[in-house]
Amino acid sequence: MGLYKYLLNTLPRPLLIRLSYPFKLIVPILYRGNKTHCPVCERSFSKFLSYGSEVAHRKNVLCPHDLTLERHRLMWLFLKEKTNFFSANKLNVLHIAPEQCFLKKFKKQKNLNYLTGDIESPIADIHFDLHEIPLENDRFDVVFCNHVMEHVKDPIRCMTELHRVMKKGGWAIMQVPQDHQREETYEDASIVSPKDREIHFWQKDHLRLFGKDYPKWLEKAGFEVDHFPVTALYNEQEIEKYRLQKSEILYLANKK
Ligand SMILES: [Zn+2]
Secondary structure (H helix, E strand, O other): OHHHHHHHHHOOHHHHHHHOHHHHHHHHHHOOOOOEEEOOOOEEEOOOEEEOOOOOOEEEEEOOOOOOOHHHHHHHHHHHHHOOOOOOOOEEEEEEOOOHHHHHHHHHOOOEEEEEEEOOOOOOOEEOOOOOOOOOOOOEEEEEEOOOOOOOOOHHHHHHHHHHHEEEEEEEEOOOOEOOOOOOOEOOOOOOOHHHHHHHHOOOOOOOEEOOOHHHHHHHOOOEEEEEEHHHHOOHHHHHHHOOOOOOEEEEEEOO
16 A cells, blocks of 8 residues: 555655556455445445545545546536536537546437547647637537646637637536635746746646636626536535535536
8 A cells, every 4th residue: 555655655646547557456346335436437435545645635535446536526426416417419619638437438429429638638629728729619519628827828819719619508627726725827938947836836837826806807708607606506415425525615607
């Protein structure tokens, strides 16, 4: 277990996911139990694993089977309970920077026309820069673009582009790391070294740290935003069972 924990905390998640197969057989046995539940792989455990960099280390958050984190489990639950994602007849879906824990499942889903895009990831269908999406207007019913806007040069431009390729009546989930203590998003173009960026923006390759004003950025790009705080969606026991982040707010960005 020492080695497993060491690897978890030192390797980047995408690499981890590829290396994790032998561990995936052993760890669920070691973590057999009923205290936590991952709705994505539908398995229960005595606890989850810990995860995160020095700046943002969290205990009991990483599902040992499919490596979901708090935000993945929240999005999955939300899709199941509050949207037509699994029940609609036909949905055109654009998934930017697709999360590995969702990719196979969404690909298998018969009711989706499912397209994935990324600037470089080998697992995506097409590659492009989000500032200039090479796709036609009014095409998608659903867009996912999580943990991207903190990396891009011009988030409003990228959001506007996503808004453009969506149909009227479509909805998007574009979660970002968000500092709920901070009123306004923190940007400083003079902070450029990976080390400083990690200290100020929580990760080496982040260009900003979003604050409570994040939904206003989405509104600037033309979206109407519904707010779903975790604490309004789930009670204490559910938050503990699924190990969600209590402060997280899921924003549903609608194109009206
Ligand atoms: Zn899981």
